[in-house]
Amino acid sequence: xxxxxxxxxxxxxxxxxxxxxxxxxxxxxxxxxxxxxxxxxxxxxxxxxxxxxxxxxxxxxxxxxxxxxxxxxxxxxxxxxxxxxxxxxxxxxxxxxxxxxxxxxxxxxxxxxxxxxxxxxxxxxxxxxxxxxxxxxxxxxxxxxxxxxxxxxxxxxxxxxxxxxxxxxxxxxxxxxxxxxxxxxxxxxxxxxxxxxxxxxxxxxxxxxxxxxxxxxxxxxxxxxxxxxxxxxxxxxxxxxxxxxxxxxxxxxxxxxxxxxxxxxxxxxxxxxxxxxxxxxxxxxxxxxxxxxxxxxxxxxxxxxxxxxxxxxxxxxxxxxxxxxxxxxxxxxxxxxxxxxxxxxxxxxxxxxxxxxxxxxxxxxxxxxxxxxxxxxxxxxxxxxxxxxxxxxxxxxxxxxxxxxxxxxxxxxxxxxxxxxxxxxxxxxxxxxxxxxxxxxxxxxxxxxxxxxxxxxxxxxxx
Numbered sequence: 001x002x003x004x005x006x007x008x009x010x011x012x013x014x015x016x017x018x019x020x021x022x023x024x025x026x027x028x029x030x031x032x033x034x035x036x037x038x039x040x041x042x043x044x045x046x047x048x049x050x051x052x053x054x055x056x057x058x059x060x061x062x063x064x065x066x067x068x069x070x071x072x073x074x075x076x077x078x079x080x081x082x083x084x085x086x087x088x089x090x091x092x093x094x095x096x097x098x099x100x101x102x103x104x105x106x107x108x109x110x111x112x113x114x115x116x117x118x119x120x121x122x123x124x125x126x127x128x129x130x131x132x133x134x135x136x137x138x139x140x141x142x143x144x145x146x147x148x149x150x151x152x153x154x155x156x157x158x159x160x161x162x163x164x165x166x167x168x169x170x171x172x173x174x175x176x177x178x179x180x181x182x183x184x185x186x187x188x189x190x191x192x193x194x195x196x197x198x199x200x201x202x203x204x205x206x207x208x209x210x211x212x213x214x215x216x217x218x219x220x221x222x223x224x225x226x227x228x229x230x231x232x233x234x235x236x237x238x239x240x241x242x243x244x245x246x247x248x249x250x251x252x253x254x255x256x257x258x259x260x261x262x263x264x265x266x267x268x269x270x271x272x273x274x275x276x277x278x279x280x281x282x283x284x285x286x287x288x289x290x291x292x293x294x295x296x297x298x299x300x301x302x303x304x305x306x307x308x309x310x311x312x313x314x315x316x317x318x319x320x321x322x323x324x325x326x327x328x329x330x331x332x333x334x335x336x337x338x339x340x341x342x343x344x345x346x347x348x349x350x351x352x353x354x355x356x357x358x359x360x361x362x363x364x365x366x367x368x369x370x371x372x373x374x375x376x377x378x379x380x381x382x383x384x385x386x387x388x389x390x391x392x393x394x395x396x397x398x399x400x401x402x403x404x405x406x407x408x409x410x411x412x413x414x415x416x417x418x419x420x421x422x423x424x425x426x427x428x429x430x431x432x433x434x435x436x437x438x439x440x441x442x443x444x445x446x447x448x449x450x451x452x453x454x455x456x457x458x459x460x461x462x463x
Contacts, residue, residue: 011040011050032453034389044068045414045421047398055396056424058411063237066264067315068414074267077311081303088303097306104313105276108246110255115282117275118300122236122262123151125273126200129258130155131295132277133198133230136284140174143190143199143229145181147403149207150200150234159200162207164404181205182212184219191227198258199224200232203248207403209350209357209410217252230257230281236273237355240264241316241415244326244353251352257281266308267315271299321415328417329353335426343433344368345383356411357402358429360384367439371447378451381405386447387432395428 015036019027030036037055041048045068047055060066067074087093102116117132119125134140144150144159151157152165158172166172177196179186187199199220204211224231233256238248240261245251247259258281262273286292299305316322333356337349345368347361360383362376363369375382384401387409391397402410411425435443 011038014038033385033450034393037392042069044070045416045418053396055392055398056413056421058397058399058413058425060412060414061268062263063242063412064263064266064268066241066415067267067312067319067321068416069268071267071311071315073315074269074308074311077307078269078304081307086303089299089301091298095301095303095306097303097310098301101306101309101313104310105274108313109259109276110247110249112255112257112278113259113276114279115277117277117282117295118306119262119273119275119297120271120299121151121273122234122260123153123156124297124300125236125260125262125275126150126156126159126232126234127153128275128295129200129232129234129260129277130159130198132258132275132281132285133232136281137197137228137230139195139197139229141177141196142175143177143179143187143196145201145205146178147181147205147207147210148200148202148234149205150202151236162403181210182216184216184223187220188223191223191229194227196224196227196229198230198232200234202234202238203252203254204238204243204352204355206237206355208406208408209355209402211350211352212252214252217249217254221254221256224257232256232258232260234260236260236262237412240312241322241325242353242355242412243351244322244329246322248352265312266305267312269308270302270305272305272309316415319416324417325353325415328419328422329356332356332417332422332425335422336429339430339433343437345372345436346433351411354411354413354415354417358387358409358411360387360407360409368437371439371444375447375451381407382447382450383407383436384409385450386436386443387429389446390432390435390443391428395424395431397425397428 015027038050039047040050045057047057098118105116117128119128130142142159144161146161148161150159155173157166157169158176160166161178177190179190203217221231233249235247240246249256258275258277260275265274266272285295333349333351336358340346340349344363344365345360348359350357362372384407388399388401391399400410402408435441
């Protein structure tokens, strides 16, 4: 079988195949919002469709393409490993590539994190962190934050505070306790019973791009230590340079007991994740020879993933991508934030590095307020589609809403953005937001269509 010939012969059937064999509802969503593009090539920060149009990718595969797509050094590392016919997944061995990647990670993780466990995803890394914290402390309860997101497997979902993802999948694992994000008093009260294994938290909440108060994470770490609980930093999305530091916790000088990473770890090529933790925690889990395989994952240390991880870390350093994320990200956030005083629908721009949230809210002028309320009545958070759709259709920029029922648009660009890309983004966002302030206008005609479809869908689901 020639896989490239197969793709060429049948690429126009992609949506039909998904409707027939995969997620039909996702196809409906893509067609409804006009995101049913046929992308045929990807390079760096850009996607190319079957008409040769170039798109700026500010979604980057939900953050996995920190290096951009198809980085040649990562491609070469994976290709070299495959062509070398190395022993692979022997399991009863000590593979060289996983050892080398752990050694490399040890040089960049926060102080005190000496041991590593490799996984296949962020959710799997979170599952391991939950198990490790219970085993190490002898306690069972886990504290998590409202609105937080840690994955969709049962353990990680039990620690996810977004009801949209939880609906229909309960009951969840017992002994999971939620607190408001950023509320130290609530955290202290939950910890005060002294039966908590760990507090798991995203340094910056991905859904909504919500930043913590300046003292929150450092004080949370002190409270955890005081009450004998571990601090788990979920850096699946924020880690490996995304926020302009290798790890988001570095912005607040926090040293967690356990750190979860994934997404960008393999440059976007191979499913990969990892847990970094303190040595004493690791040794509580793998405490004797007969417990050497008490926790594992069949494909976790596979050669392509480990090689991709080594190449990714090398590229991050060689190309100064963490610094680029910080410098260009700060300028992009500042440029977008400067629009806030000029547009009443635009309420806030926030973020760190290449993790940016643009929040919209109810306007003051009568005509805009009436139109806004029409959308909110049809489906809360619908306004953001009036931003993301024109960004794609009119300016060839791929972006996303920051969460269900949120009027927040989220940008997760590759860390390789250029000054020209920044200008492209600011010009496009300015144009789309300006259009959104014209009532009536083409954007609000789109809004009416979206509202009508949302109402019909709601009626159909309840009928």
